[in-house]
Amino acid sequence: MIAFTEHTLSNGLRVIIHVDKSTPLAAMNLLYDVGARDEDPDKTGFAHLFEHLMFEGSSNIPHYDTPLQLAGGDNNAFTSNDITNYYLTLPAVNIETGFWLESDRMLQLAFSQEKLDIQKKVVCEEFKQRYLNQPYGDIWLLIRPLIYETHPYHWATIGKDLSHIEHATLDQVKSFFYQYYAPNNSVLVISGNVNIEQIIALSEKWFGPIPKREVPQRHLPKEPMQTKQKRLRVERNVPADLLLMAFHMPERSHSDYYAYDLLSDILSNGKSSLLYQRLVKEQKKFSDIGAYVMGSIDPGLIIISGRLNRSVSLQDGEAAVWDVLNEIKRTGIADTTLQKVKNRYETAEQLSLMTVLNKAMKLAFAAHLGDINLVNTESKLYRAVTTDAIQRVAKEAFRIENSTVLEYKAKPITA
Amino acid sequence: MTLARQIAPAISNRFDFSLIEPVKSIHKDVPFYFIGDNSPELVRIDVIFKAGSLHQTKHLIASTVNEMLGEGTESYSSAEINAKLDAYGAYVIKGVTSDYATVTLFSLVRYFNDVMPIFKEYITASVFPEEELAINLNNRKEALLHNLKKVDFVCRKEFSKLLYGDHPYGQSASPEDFALVKREDLLPFYTSFYQRGPDLITVSGNTSQAVIRTVESAWSDWPTRQEPLPSTPALPSYTPTQKELVFRNAIQSAIRIGCPVINQHHEDYAILSLGNIILGGYFGSRLMKNIREEKGYTYGIGSSIISTLLTGTFVISTETGTEYLPMLRDEVYKEFNQLQKEPIGEEELRLVKNYIAGHFLKSMDGYFAQADHINALITNNLPLDYYSTYLQTIEKARPEQIQACLQTHLSTDRLSEYIIKGVHV
Numbered sequence: 001m002i003a004f005t006e007h008t009l010s011n012g013l014r015v016i017i018h019v020d021k022s023t024p025l026a027a028m029n030l031l032y033d034v035g036a037r038d039e040d041p042d043k044t045g046f047a048h049l050f051e052h053l054m055f056e057g058s059s060n061i062p063h064y065d066t067p068l069q070l071a072g073g074d075n076n077a078f079t080s081n082d083i084t085n086y087y088l089t090l091p092a093v094n095i096e097t098g099f100w101l102e103s104d105r106m107l108q109l110a111f112s113q114e115k116l117d118i119q120k121k122v123v124c125e126e127f128k129q130r131y132l133n134q135p136y137g138d139i140w141l142l143i144r145p146l147i148y149e150t151h152p153y154h155w156a157t158i159g160k161d162l163s164h165i166e167h168a169t170l171d172q173v174k175s176f177f178y179q180y181y182a183p184n185n186s187v188l189v190i191s192g193n194v195n196i197e198q199i200i201a202l203s204e205k206w207f208g209p210i211p212k213r214e215v216p217q218r219h220l221p222k223e224p225m226q227t228k229q230k231r232l233r234v235e236r237n238v239p240a241d242l243l244l245m246a247f248h249m250p251e252r253s254h255s256d257y258y259a260y261d262l263l264s265d266i267l268s269n270g271k272s273s274l275l276y277q278r279l280v281k282e283q284k285k286f287s288d289i290g291a292y293v294m295g296s297i298d299p300g301l302i303i304i305s306g307r308l309n310r311s312v313s314l315q316d317g318e319a320a321v322w323d324v325l326n327e328i329k330r331t332g333i334a335d336t337t338l339q340k341v342k343n344r345y346e347t348a349e350q351l352s353l354m355t356v357l358n359k360a361m362k363l364a365f366a367a368h369l370g371d372i373n374l375v376n377t378e379s380k381l382y383r384a385v386t387t388d389a390i391q392r393v394a395k396e397a398f399r400i401e402n403s404t405v406l407e408y409k410a411k412p413i414t415a
Numbered sequence: 416m417t418l419a420r421q422i423a424p425a426i427s428n429r430f431d432f433s434l435i436e437p438v439k440s441i442h443k444d445v446p447f448y449f450i451g452d453n454s455p456e457l458v459r460i461d462v463i464f465k466a467g468s469l470h471q472t473k474h475l476i477a478s479t480v481n482e483m484l485g486e487g488t489e490s491y492s493s494a495e496i497n498a499k500l501d502a503y504g505a506y507v508i509k510g511v512t513s514d515y516a517t518v519t520l521f522s523l524v525r526y527f528n529d530v531m532p533i534f535k536e537y538i539t540a541s542v543f544p545e546e547e548l549a550i551n552l553n554n555r556k557e558a559l560l561h562n563l564k565k566v567d568f569v570c571r572k573e574f575s576k577l578l579y580g581d582h583p584y585g586q587s588a589s590p591e592d593f594a595l596v597k598r599e600d601l602l603p604f605y606t607s608f609y610q611r612g613p614d615l616i617t618v619s620g621n622t623s624q625a626v627i628r629t630v631e632s633a634w635s636d637w638p639t640r641q642e643p644l645p646s647t648p649a650l651p652s653y654t655p656t657q658k659e660l661v662f663r664n665a666i667q668s669a670i671r672i673g674c675p676v677i678n679q680h681h682e683d684y685a686i687l688s689l690g691n692i693i694l695g696g697y698f699g700s701r702l703m704k705n706i707r708e709e710k711g712y713t714y715g716i717g718s719s720i721i722s723t724l725l726t727g728t729f730v731i732s733t734e735t736g737t738e739y740l741p742m743l744r745d746e747v748y749k750e751f752n753q754l755q756k757e758p759i760g761e762e763e764l765r766l767v768k769n770y771i772a773g774h775f776l777k778s779m780d781g782y783f784a785q786a787d788h789i790n791a792l793i794t795n796n797l798p799l800d801y802y803s804t805y806l807q808t809i810e811k812a813r814p815e816q817i818q819a820c821l822q823t824h825l826s827t828d829r830l831s832e833y834i835i836k837g838v839h840v
Binding site (some may be wrong): 023024025059060061065066067069070071072073074089090091093094096097098099100103104105115117118119120121122123124125126128130132134136205209237238239240269270272273277280281284287288307309331337339340342343344345346347348350351354355356365 | 418420421423424425426427430455456457485493494497498501502504505506510521522526550552554557558559561563564565566581664665666667697698699707708709710711712713714734735736765766767769770772773774776777780781782783784837
């Protein structure tokens with residue numbers, strides 16, 4: 001159980017506080033409601049590039065990291081298709097340093113052409129390191145545009161290609177900041193060894209004076225219902241063939257999300273999971289296979305992806321996956337199987353409650369979903385999933401016309 | 416009144432650092448540590464064996480024995496025992512380093528009594544079925560082939576070989592080694608290094624009396640350890656070497672620079688590790704500031720000292736666009752030499768000291784994190800108060816002392832270098 005208090009400032013900033021006196025630490029998580037889905041299709045990768053610039057100093061503080069490190073703190077951030085999330089931990093006695101730093105960069109960044117140019121280079125190196133110079137690293141660059149034809153999940157967070165990042169201008173950076181980095185477009189969570197009154201006072205002091213900003217209304221195009229299968233075959237310099245199958249599923253806040261999540265666990269969480277037992281152990285078609293859901297704010301995906309063994313064709317591997325999926329659709333799953341994945345969910349959930357930072361992130365994400373108390377009620381929602389629900393969502397998702405298949409072929413070795 | 420946003424809030428340089436004292440007991444020469452209380456809903460058990468690759472006489476034996484635990488035991492097939500553990504929501508995580516092998520269990524407290532006997536069977540009664548072995552070797556070989564396409568992976572592998580040659584610390588498997596692993600190689604290793612009993616058991620999270628009783632009684636029939644472990648091979652003499660390997664179809668290069676150094680048992684270790692953190696051990700380090708934040712040559716660069724039983728290893732590592740490689744390399748050596756040429760300024764030193772103290776505090780957050788520390792200390796034969804002594808030494812460190820320590824242990828002429836040069840053809 002995570003106890004929390006909520007306080008909203010007059011500028012619209014929501015502040016959520018969780019007190020945990022068992023730790024000497026405090027964590028701060030600041031979630032901005034802006035992600036890659038909010039980008040212009042001709043200027044992709046921008047939300048993420050902007051995240052880098054947030055560490056390059058604000059109008060009153062030349063370096064973000066230096067004072068935080070001096071206070072014994074540590075920080076990082078990530079950008080997804082939906083959100084940009086900043087977090088830090090520090091000794092609880094120095095929590096005010098976190099307020100000072102985060103409020104100043106929300107108030108106003110120190111923009112400079114030179115800093116932008118350097119971070120463009122850094123992000124281009126990140127693009128190469130994580131997407132272009134890794135075996136199978138370009139999978140999401142290939143498959144997103146295929147799956148999402150109209151919705152902006154069409155592109156990856158890093159951007160469509162390097163040129164979009166290279167062409168970003170300082171004016172674009174400034175307007176992005178004033179559009180989205182606003183107290184009324186974010187959620188602030190503090191967890192750890194703090195007092196509620198102290199945190200409310202610090203929030204009022206440091207964030208209170210920041211003006212409310214005009215945040216653009218979001219009008220994202222809906223992805224139309226997929227009506228026929230999509231396929232892509234590529235050949236790359238990789239050691240083994242890889243098969244990826246993606247199926248549309250509902251958004252994170254949909255009541256069926258929990259059934260989908262447990263369905264993916266039944267398929268691949270643990271050594272007794274269906275895909276692993278059938279396709280890796282019994283049939284030896286794959287050397288590795290996994291299934292997972294994308295818990296995205298707009299309708300998401302359930303993904304199955306695996307590396308094939310040498311003697312097995314992609315076609316053969318795909319047929320074997322369909323056999324497993326069709327079996328679930330046809331006969332459903334045993335009660336004990338469902339009970340198993342619920343137990344495994346509970347263990348993982350308990351593990352995630354072990355640090356103050358994780359608790360702060362969970363609270364922020366739940367608030368973003370629209371109900372902070374989800375941090376406490378979600379385990380009940382998982383527990384309530386029935387075998388019927390699993391079979392129903394399997395039938396809903398695992399249809400040929402709802403699928404996108406990527407055949408990632410290993411290039412034959414040339415002398 | 417307007418807010419003085421240019422002025423930093425006052426900070427404290429003194430963070431409470433009080434490690435909870437674990438409860439210790441000894442059974443048949445095996446130390447048991449318990450760290451936790453009655454409230455967590457999870458129990459974690461780490462069972463640690465001196466069964467790292469240091470003790471193998473053939474590639475892949477240590478890792479394969481560890482991987483094959485739970486892939487068929489005296490009473491259960493692989494599918495059966497894994498189904499049983501999964502049914503209770505239990506997780507088993509295995510791992511091998513050059514020195515040790517670890518098997519970790521996470522279990523919900525309410526199922527712990529049922530899980531414990533299965534976990535014990537998992538560890539103590541492996542039978543290594545041929546068919547399971549073949550599947551395991553095939554899948555790991557595929558995973559290795561995948562990794563061998565990554566410039567940083569290949570660079571790490573080749574760099575270890577450059578430093579330690581044929582010694583287990585320098586060796587790692589190649590794809591063709593998998594075909595040479597036989598069941599007959601695994602059994603004697605399992606007997607000598609696992610069935611003789613673990614070297615340490617740590618229980619964390621929920622450590623109620625009931626949990627303690629269950630754990631202790633589970634191991635009561637473990638045979639008392641008698642056989643001493645075979646002696647470990649000594650490290651070869653070290654000669655600094657530079658090598659470069661061209662890697663086709665890659666747009667980035669990987670580089671590693673470093674050398675063997677003292678390990679945690681040496682009295683200079685704390686100061687040396689402080690020097691390393693200043694150079695490349697955190698986001699504000701000199702390497703990150705210069706090479707990422709000022710030049711933009713890389714997404715990330717860092718340096719570290721890894722302390723193992725026989726030695727320490729210092730290494731700087733990064734990946735970069737091949738066009739930046741010569742400039743990046745020059746800047747790395749410039750920063751490395753600068754730390755030895757000029758003592759660090761007081762302001763930067765204060766920052767690094769506070770960063771380290773805060774970082775330690777964070778790394779101690781929660782019982783599981785503290786169990787990690789206990790494991791690291793006990794397996795390296797260090798006392799439990801090691802970190803408080805370490806932090807006191809860091810807090811007292813003077814600029815000239817750090818400079819002298821770096822000059823003594825990390826002179827430039829000791830450095831080796833391995834470059835995997837990506838070329839786009």
